[in-house]
Amino acid sequence: DIVMTQSPLSLPVTPGEPASISCRSSQSLLHRNGNNYLDWYLQKPGQSPQVVIYLGSNRASGVPDRFSGSGSGTDFTLKISRVEAEDVGVYYCMQTLEVPLTFGGGTKVEIK
């Protein structure tokens, strides 16, 4: 199985400041078609998860452009250019290259 490792575990942020979350996979998520099979999800407190980024760098419908995904192969990053209060919650990366699909352990983003 592909192991997904996220860091940091917790990320206190100041509104208006940038934030960055790292995700590493135990094997390359780069498909031969050139896409990276890596998604990012946000689970806000008390809610179901929602997709933020898919295929490594594509913002899902309705996601603000302050969110961006980058990286390739085994190293990926989710960046928030200017954190807003509504961005708090736990962020998860997930690989979709092969089953079983696997998630990272999560990064909790909270306001300082």
Next chain:
Amino acid sequence: DVQLVESGGGLIQPGGSLRLSCTASEISVSNNYMNWVRQAPGKGLEWVSVIYSGYIHYADSVKGRFTISRDNSKNTLYLQMNSLRAEDTAVYYCARAKNYPFYFDYWGQGTLVTVSS
């Protein structure tokens, strides 16, 4: 609006069985990759299973004990859970992926399964 509504959770003794349902509206369970994802209390997300036509897969942790299925006439996804263990205690979400490669664009609200004596 697309809705996925899970039901069937509850308190069950170890070794028991339970069937979860996920009823969909505005999308068809028959032509989407329908998934179950679970979350143990205070823990992260764990993918459980997927079904699409003849494409069916399970996490190793549930293989041989859980069975995913669907009823197209009822537009409902199921998860039959047998030989339940304490470690199966979790909120179970159904989630839709429109095609491969997957991303889950619609999620249900989840149903809690508690395995305890």
